[in-house]
Amino acid sequence: MPAPKIPEKRWSIDLEKSIQEAHYADEAAYSGRYAFNPESGKELFVIDTPPPYPSGTWHIGAVAQYSMIDVLARSQRLLGKEVYFPWGVDRNGINIEFxxxxxxxxxxxxxxxxxxLKLCETTIESFTQAMRNTAKRVGLSCDFSREYLTDAPDYRSVTQSIFVELFKKGDIIEDLRPNIYDPVEGTTIADAEVERIARKTKLVDVRWTCEDGTELVISTTRPELICACxxxxxxxxxxxxxxxxxxxxNLPMETSGRSTTVTIQHHPSVKSDFGTGVLMVCSFGDQNDVAVFRELGLAPFQAxxxxxxxxxxxxPLQGLSVLEARSQAIEQLEQAGRLVQAVERDQDIPVSERGKNPVEIILLKEWYVRQTHIQDRMREHIDSISFHPVRNRQFLLDWMDNISIDWPISRRRWYHTEIPIWYSDDETKVVVPPAGTYVQPWKDDPPKGSRVLDRESRDDLGTYDELADTLG
Known part of the structure; x- marks a missing residue:
């Protein structure tokens, strides 16, 4: 009987360290065990892992999750399959900026x-190296030789090429729409980046007067938005x-540059048992306000x-922060005899997932990936997928049910993949780069091979070299 390769019978830190060193010492041997070879002729088993984000020390929960993925990878190799267990790091985004x-x-x-940008790159590389070390220390059998980084020029060039392709097809659009916005960090965020936290607020009952003299009491937690009703x-x-x-x-507060009255209409979203059953709809207190403005064709106000x-x-509230304006609005309503009562209550408010800052919904011209129009088709595909465990199917359906708007992809931050678009002076045309080229339009001119497109129709008008003089 051959002697065991590990004669020690008790675990120790030094023993584990020696095993790790031996495991990774011979790169060729390691690659022979875990590198992905799509030409091997074996049945392929590809693991689509979301790349971890290095915002600091890789915490134990995330490592445990990847260890479970590793179990799948190793078991499939033992079954004779060609396994691709990728290793990549998501380094774009607001976390490293924070x-x-x-x-x-x-x-x-x-x-x-x-x-x-240089500070971000240097900082995130130190986190990334620590993450690589942790991944190897716990023995993940990833294909480290194919590491991808989402902030690398080659990766960003692929992202930008996909953007241009989807833009030409009309699946990426630019539009002035209500966006979820974090005023503290100065960026739009997606639905999935919003969470809710509990806080104390005041439910304010305000007396409004109709044109025939009838008085109505309307309850609101956002009296500062009466100006945007x-x-x-x-x-x-x-x-x-x-x-x-x-x-x-009549609006019960002083405003500027707008009508002092609004129309009373009916809408099925109103809960008759909430407060007095009368609702003011402002631009924008919540997603219901957005929906009502859209359905009734109302022109929004930027408050x-x-x-x-x-x-x-x-x-008179101009220039105040939202919280300052809310407090001042309550005082003004009381002074004007319009305040019926203000009662403190608990409320769940939306905040940005990363910054934990209260978010607002404001009108912004941004870029969006269209997604709401494919929900039904997605559900058809889901029916043909086998889920393990079965309950995960419902997780996906629940997630899809929460998608109510197209995905905003432009960010008013810096450490990210730039939108690969240049505009003509009259803003009727755009320039897009050739596939496979990473560009930074905030500092670069369009590279050779760039095309000029009509901004609305997306028709290809010719090369940038030919039309540059006509773009201003």
Whole structure:
């Protein structure tokens, strides 16, 4: 009987270290065990792992998750399959920007852009190396020779090429829409990047007056948004208010640059048993407000700017932060005799997942990947997928049910893959780079091979070299 390769009978840190060193010492031998060879002729087993994000020490929960993935990879190799267990690191995004800002005690916008990007790159590389070391230390059988980094120029060039392809097909669009926005960090965020936290707030009952003199009490937790009210709505079946539908009702606070009245209409989203059953719809307090504005074809007001301050439409509240404006609004309503009561209550508010800052919904021109239109087709595909365990199918369906808007992909931050678009002076045409080229339009000119497209129709108008003089 051959002697065991490990004669020690008790585990120790030194023993584990020696095993690790032997495991990775011979790169050729390691690659022979774990590298992916698509030409091997074996049945392929590909693991599509979401790349981890190196925002600091790789915590034990994430490592445990990857260890379970590793069990799948090893078991499939033992079954004779050609396994691709990729190793990649997601290094784009706001987390590393937060880290640099925290370490240097300076906000991003106070830096020269090149300087800030270099700081991000240096900082995230130290985290990435620590993550590589941890992955190897726990024995993950990834194909480390094929490591990919999402901030690498070759990776970003692929991302930008896909953007251009989808833009030409109409699956990526640019539009002025309500966006979830973090005023503290100065960036739009997606639905999936929002979470809710509990806090104390005041439910304010405000007295409004209709054109016939009838007084209505409307409850709100956002009195500072009265200036952005576009309509007052009641439920179609609520007999108490049917005689008021179609009347004008006066805004109970001073505003600037807008009508001082709005129309009372009916809408099925109103909960008749909440407060008095009368709802003010503002641009924008929540996603229901967005839906009502869209359904009724209302012109929205921009009450909050990109710095989280009240705009001109807020009248005397202009320039105040949202919280300051809320407090001032309650005082003004009380002084005007419009405040019925203000009761403190618990409320779940939406905050950004990373910064934990309260978010607002404001109008911004951004880039979106269209996704809501393919929900039904996605469900058809889900029916043909085998899930292990079966309950994971419902997880996916629940996630899809929460998708209510197209995916905003442009960010008002710096450490990310840039939108590969240049605009003509008259903004009717755009320039896109050739496939496989990474560009930074904020500092680069379009490279050779770039094409000029009509901004609306996306028709190809010719090469940039030929048309450069016509673009301004």
């Amino acid at each position: 880290t640099v800002e925290k370490n240097t005690k300076r906000k991003m916008k106070t830096y020269d852009r090149e300087e800030f 576009g309509v007052v709505v009641v439920h179609p079946d609520d007999e108490r208010y049917k005689h008021l539908v179609g009347q004008q009702i 909050i700017d990109l710095d989280g301050k009240m705009t001109e439409v807020a009248g």
